[in-house]
Amino acid sequence: MKTWKMFWISIIILLLILFATPQAYAEYRIYTTLVDGTSIYLFPGETWPFYQGYSFSLKSISDDKGWVVLKLNDTIIKSAVLTPGETFYYNVTPPDSNERVIISLTVSGIYSGEDSDIVTFYPVYQYNNLDLPSATPIPTQGPDNSDNTTNTTTNHADSPGFNILATVIIICICSILIRKSR
Numbered sequence: 001m002k003t004w005k006m007f008w009i010s011i012i013i014l015l016l017i018l019f020a021t022p023q024a025y026a027e028y029r030i031y032t033t034l035v036d037g038t039s040i041y042l043f044p045g046e047t048w049p050f051y052q053g054y055s056f057s058l059k060s061i062s063d064d065k066g067w068v069v070l071k072l073n074d075t076i077i078k079s080a081v082l083t084p085g086e087t088f089y090y091n092v093t094p095p096d097s098n099e100r101v102i103i104s105l106t107v108s109g110i111y112s113g114e115d116s117d118i119v120t121f122y123p124v125y126q127y128n129n130l131d132l133p134s135a136t137p138i139p140t141q142g143p144d145n146s147d148n149t150t151n152t153t154t155n156h157a158d159s160p161g162f163n164i165l166a167t168v169i170i171i172c173i174c175s176i177l178i179r180k181s182r
Contacts, residue, residue, distance in 0.1 A: 013171050032128045039108070039122035052132045054090075054103060061117040064110050068119075070103065082107045092129060102129050 034051045042048060042058035049055050055074075059067040070078040070090055078090050090103040108122040128134075 033125065034128055035124055035126035037123040037125060039120060040105075040124055041118050041120045043116055043118055050103065050126050052129055052134075054126070056103070056105065058119050061110060061112060061119065064112075066107065066110055066119045068105075084108070084110055092131065094131060100127065100129075101125070102127055 040048050042056075044058055044060050047055050047057040053073040055071045057069045057071070059069055061067075065081050065083050067081050068079065068088060069076055070088070078088075080088055082088055084107050087104060087106040089101055091099050091101050093099045104123075104125040105121040106123060107119060109120045111118050111120075
C-alpha cells in the first residue's frame with residue numbers, strides 16, 4: 001500500500017514540476033510596459049529620450065504636418081511625416097514570436113505660433129524590447145513635461161519564481177503528509 005501511495009505522490013510531484021517550469025520560462029519572456037499612456041510635447045529640433053536607447057525627435061513642422069525620427073543608439077530606425085490623429089508605430093519581429101509593438105505615439109495636436117511651433121503626442125507607449133538590454137532609468141531633459149511612469153504594479157503570480165516556489169511548497173506539503181501517514 002505504501003509503494004502505491006508513494007508512486008502516486010511522485011507522479012503528482014513530477015506533473016507539477018513539468019507544468020510549472022515551462023510556464024516560468026514563458027512568463028520570463030513577457031513584454032512589460034515601460035511608458036504607459038503618458039503625453040509628451042516637442043518643439044522642432046527637440047529629442048525625447050526613451051528607455052533602452054531609443055530617442056524620438058521632431059525635426060520640423062510644415063503645413064500642419066510634423067516630421068519625426070526614431071533612433072536607437074543614435075541610428076535612425078524609422079522616420080515619418082505625421083498629421084494630427086495619426087499614430088507612429090515601431091514594431092519588431094523576434095525570431096520566436098509574432099510582430100510586437102515597441103513604441104506607439106499618437107499626434108494629438110500640432111500648434112504653430114509666431115515665435116515657435118509645438119507637437120503634442122498622446123497617448124505614448126513603450127514596451128520592453130526583449131532583444132535589447134533591460135531598461136535603465138533615463139535622464140530627463142530640461143523641464144520634465146510628462147508623467148513618464150513604468151509599470152510598477154507587481155503581480156507575484158506573474159513572476160517566474162512564483163510558480164517554482166509554489167511547486168516547492170506543494171512538494172513540502174506532500175512530503176509532510178507522507179510522513180504523517182506512516
